[in-house]
Amino acid sequence: MSSAPVQSAEQDSVEMSYAEAIRDALDIALGEDERVVLMGEDIGVYGGAFQVTGDLVNKYGEDRVMDTPISELGGAGVAVGAAATGLRPIFEFQFSDFAMLAMEQICNQAAKMRYMLGGEVSVPVVMRFPAGSGTGAAAQHSQSLEAWFGHVPGLKVVQPATPYDAKGLILAALDDPDPVMIFEHKILYKQKGLVPKGRYTVPLHKAEIRRAGADITIVASSIMVHRSLEAAELLFDKGVSAEVIDLKSIRPIDKQTIIESVVKTNKLICVYEGVKTLGIGAEISALVAESAAFDYLDAPILRLGAADCPVPYNPELEKASVPQVENIYQQALALCRREL
Amino acid sequence: MPTEVIMPKVDMDMSTGTLAQWHVKEGAIVGKGEPLFDIETDKATMEVESPASGTLQFVMAQGGDEIEIGKCIAWIFGEDEHLKEPEGALSSTTTEVVHTTVIPAADAPKDEAQIKEYRSTNTGDIRVTPLARRIAKDRGIPLETIKGSGPSGRITRVDVESARVERNEAQTTSNFELASHLERIGVDFVHEPADRMRQRIAKRLTESKSTVPHFYIEAECNMDNLLQFRSDLNSALANSTDSLNKDLSTLKISINDLVVRACAQSLTTVPEANVSWDNGNIIRYADANISIAVSLDSGGLVTPVIRGAQSKAINRIATEIRSLAVRANNGSLKNTELQGGSFSVSNLGMYDVKAFNAIINPPEAMILAVGGIRKQVVVTTDNQTKISSVMTVVLSCDHRVIDGVLGAQWLREFKRFIEQPALLAMDLS
Structure with a gap:
C-alpha cells in the first residue's frame, strides 16, 4: 500500500505524543475509508480511558466512533463480526488485561476464521491494547500479555515504541487483511516524537536497529527499547558498544535482523516486560540457538523479563518487578566482561 | 533398557581410541563376554568383549574411526527391549551405562562414576562458547591448550585469539610451517604423516x-x-x-x-x-x-x-x-x-x-x-x-x-x- 518516502517525512513532520500519533492515524483512517469504525468502552464522549480517541466522536459521529457496553467479549465479538462482513473496525480495550474476557473472539474466531473457511472470509480487525506497568494500577491493570497473543497462529502482534511507529503500524494494520493486535504502552502515551503528516505505514514484520553496536545485541520491544537505549548509552561510557534492536512485531518475529546482529556482536540479551518464563525472550533465545548464529555466540544468551509474580501495587516493588535501565546495563556489562 | 557400548579407556594417557574392527555385524546377535570389537592403541590391538547379550544396533562408529573415550558407539538390545527406545536415549544422561569389559586392560572403567571421570577429561567437556570453539577449530588450536577466562574457565573468543598469539610466538617452526618454509626455499622433500607410535x-x-x-x-x-x-x-x-x-x-x-x-x-x-x-x-x-x-x-x-x-x-x-x-x-x-x-x-x-x-x-x-x-x-x-x-x-x-x-x-x-x-x-x- 502507500508508504511515505522517508526523506519527505522530516520536513513535513510535526512533534506529537504517542497518543496523538495514534489519534492522527485513526483520524486519517476514518477520513479515508468509510468502512473504518472505532469501537470500545468510553472512547466516544469520554475520549477513551487514556484520551487516545479524544474528540474524534465530534468529527465522525457516534456511528463511527462507537461506545460499546461493558462487555469485552460482546464488544470484541461485534468487531470481529463486522470485520468478517466488510467493515474495518478498530477495537480498543480499556486495559489490555481485560482482553482475557474476549479471548474466545480473538483467538478462536478472528484468528481462525480465514483458515477454517478456506480463505473465503478474512477478518481485517485491528485491536488496540493499552498495556504495561508503571502506572500504579496494580496486578489486574498492569500486565504485558502480548506473548499470549503471539502464541496464536492467525494473529499479527505488534508493539510500537515510538509515536512514529504507533501511527505507521496502525495504518499498516488497517491495510492488512488479517487481525492485527497492537500493544500500546500506557507510559509511552505522553512520549513525544516527530511524526510525519499524512499517511504512511511501518511494516508489520520488520524489526529496526535503533542503535548500531559491535559488542552485544539487546533485543527489546515497546518501552524496553527506550530503557535499552539508555542502558546502551551507559554501556558506551564503559567502552561497550551495544546494538539495540526494536522488535516492533512479536508475531511474526524478524528473525533475520536478530540473527545478523548476533553474528556481528556474538552476544545477546532479550529484554521484555512480559513475565520472563515462557516469554518473548525464550522464543528469541531459541530461534538464535537454532540458527546459524549459534556458532557465533561467545556468551550465554540472557533474558530480562518481569518477575514471576503479579505486578505489585507498591510503586517500588512494581518498579523492581520489571527490567529497568540499571538491570539492563548491569547484565550487559557482566556479559561483556565474561562474568556470566 | 538397551545397553550402551562405549569406547573404553585401556591405557593411562589415552583420550581417544581407534576402532580397528567390529567382530559382530550390526543387527547380529552377540553373547555377553563374546568378542565385540578391536581397539587399536599406539601400543597394541585389543579385543573388547560385549557388555551384554542381545542384538547389536545403532552402530555409530566404523573401523578406522578415532573415538573419544567413554563415547557411546553402539547399543545392544536384549530380547524384550524395543528398537525405538534408544533413539531418544542416545543423548540422554539417564541412560544406564554398562561397563564394557576389556581384556587385558587393568584400568578400564569400572562404574559410572569412573566413566564420568573419564568423560570429564575429554575435550567434549571443556567449557567453551560456540564461537570460541569454532575459531579454535578453524585455526587448528586444540582447546586443551587454551586457558579460559570466563566463569568456571569457560573459553571465549578472546582466549582463543590470545592463545593464537602466544602459539605463534612460541612455535615459529611447527611441522607444517617447516614444510611450507622448505617449499619456499626450494628444498626437495616428502611430507608424510607420522604413525601413532611415532607421535x-x-x-x-x-x-x-x-x-x-x-x-x-x-x-x-x-x-x-x-x-x-x-x-x-x-x-x-x-x-x-x-x-x-x-x-x-x-x-x-x-x-x-x-x-x-x-x-x-x-x-x-x-x-x-x-x-x-x-x-x-x-x-x-x-x-x-x-x-x-x-x-x-x-x-x-x-x-x-x-x-x-x-x-x-x-x-x-x-x-x-x-x-x-x-x-x-x-x-x-x-x-x-x-x-x-x-x-x-x-x-x-x-x-x-x-x-x-x-x-x-x-x-x-x-x-x-x-x-x-x-x-x-x-x-x-x-x-x-x-x-x-x-x-x-x-x-x-x-x-x-x-x-x-x-x-x-x-x-x-x-x-x-x-x-x-x-x-x-x-x-x-
Whole structure:
C-alpha cells in the first residue's frame, strides 16, 4: 500500500505524543475509508480511558466512533463480526488485561476464521491494547500479555515504541487483511516524537536497529527499547558498544535482523516486560540457538523479563518487578566482561 | 533398557581410541563376554568383549574411526527391549551405562562414576562458547591448550585469539610451517604423516626431556669375567642336552640378558633407587620391573616390561626377553606387558657404539644406556697394563627422586654385579 518516502517525512513532520500519533492515524483512517469504525468502552464522549480517541466522536459521529457496553467479549465479538462482513473496525480495550474476557473472539474466531473457511472470509480487525506497568494500577491493570497473543497462529502482534511507529503500524494494520493486535504502552502515551503528516505505514514484520553496536545485541520491544537505549548509552561510557534492536512485531518475529546482529556482536540479551518464563525472550533465545548464529555466540544468551509474580501495587516493588535501565546495563556489562 | 557400548579407556594417557574392527555385524546377535570389537592403541590391538547379550544396533562408529573415550558407539538390545527406545536415549544422561569389559586392560572403567571421570577429561567437556570453539577449530588450536577466562574457565573468543598469539610466538617452526618454509626455499622433500607410535614417542619423550630434570652418570665396566661367565653358561647349557629340556639346552644367554639381571640385582640391593616421582609423592616399587627397549622391524620401538625381575633366574629373563621381542614385532603384546616398568635398559651395544645418553621413560626414574663391548688397554690394580674387554654404561636419573649419590651408589652396585657375575646367579630378593 502507500508508504511515505522517508526523506519527505522530516520536513513535513510535526512533534506529537504517542497518543496523538495514534489519534492522527485513526483520524486519517476514518477520513479515508468509510468502512473504518472505532469501537470500545468510553472512547466516544469520554475520549477513551487514556484520551487516545479524544474528540474524534465530534468529527465522525457516534456511528463511527462507537461506545460499546461493558462487555469485552460482546464488544470484541461485534468487531470481529463486522470485520468478517466488510467493515474495518478498530477495537480498543480499556486495559489490555481485560482482553482475557474476549479471548474466545480473538483467538478462536478472528484468528481462525480465514483458515477454517478456506480463505473465503478474512477478518481485517485491528485491536488496540493499552498495556504495561508503571502506572500504579496494580496486578489486574498492569500486565504485558502480548506473548499470549503471539502464541496464536492467525494473529499479527505488534508493539510500537515510538509515536512514529504507533501511527505507521496502525495504518499498516488497517491495510492488512488479517487481525492485527497492537500493544500500546500506557507510559509511552505522553512520549513525544516527530511524526510525519499524512499517511504512511511501518511494516508489520520488520524489526529496526535503533542503535548500531559491535559488542552485544539487546533485543527489546515497546518501552524496553527506550530503557535499552539508555542502558546502551551507559554501556558506551564503559567502552561497550551495544546494538539495540526494536522488535516492533512479536508475531511474526524478524528473525533475520536478530540473527545478523548476533553474528556481528556474538552476544545477546532479550529484554521484555512480559513475565520472563515462557516469554518473548525464550522464543528469541531459541530461534538464535537454532540458527546459524549459534556458532557465533561467545556468551550465554540472557533474558530480562518481569518477575514471576503479579505486578505489585507498591510503586517500588512494581518498579523492581520489571527490567529497568540499571538491570539492563548491569547484565550487559557482566556479559561483556565474561562474568556470566 | 538397551545397553550402551562405549569406547573404553585401556591405557593411562589415552583420550581417544581407534576402532580397528567390529567382530559382530550390526543387527547380529552377540553373547555377553563374546568378542565385540578391536581397539587399536599406539601400543597394541585389543579385543573388547560385549557388555551384554542381545542384538547389536545403532552402530555409530566404523573401523578406522578415532573415538573419544567413554563415547557411546553402539547399543545392544536384549530380547524384550524395543528398537525405538534408544533413539531418544542416545543423548540422554539417564541412560544406564554398562561397563564394557576389556581384556587385558587393568584400568578400564569400572562404574559410572569412573566413566564420568573419564568423560570429564575429554575435550567434549571443556567449557567453551560456540564461537570460541569454532575459531579454535578453524585455526587448528586444540582447546586443551587454551586457558579460559570466563566463569568456571569457560573459553571465549578472546582466549582463543590470545592463545593464537602466544602459539605463534612460541612455535615459529611447527611441522607444517617447516614444510611450507622448505617449499619456499626450494628444498626437495616428502611430507608424510607420522604413525601413532611415532607421535606417541615424540609426545612422551618431549614431555620427559622438558619436564623431568635429567642428570647422567657414566661408568666403565670390565667385562672379562662376564664374558667368561656367559661362555661357561652357554657351553654348560649346550652340554646338558641329556638332563635339560630342549628349550633350555638350546638357549643362548646374551650379554643383554645378564645386564638386565644385573640391573634387577642392583635395584634389590639399592631399593631407594627403585622409585617414581608422583606429583609430590614418591612411589616405591616392591619389585624390579625392568622395561627393555625393543626396536621394531617396522620402525619405532616399544618397551615391554619384565616384572619382578629380581626373583627371575637368568634363563627365565632370557626366555622372557626373547618372547617379548618376538611378540613386540608381531603386535601381539598385551597392554599389561607394556606398562608398570620401574627402570629401563636401552642397549645399543650391537651397533658398536661406545656410549650414549638415554632419555628417561616416564614415570620411571632411571634408564641405563648400554654401549658396546670393546677391547682396551687397562691399568690393573697392581699398576700393570693389560688388554681387557670393557663396556661403557650411562645412567640417566630423574633428579626429583634420585640424587647424585644415590645414582652413583646404584651404578657402583651394577658394576659390581657385572664384574663379579657369579652374584647374578644369587637370589638377593
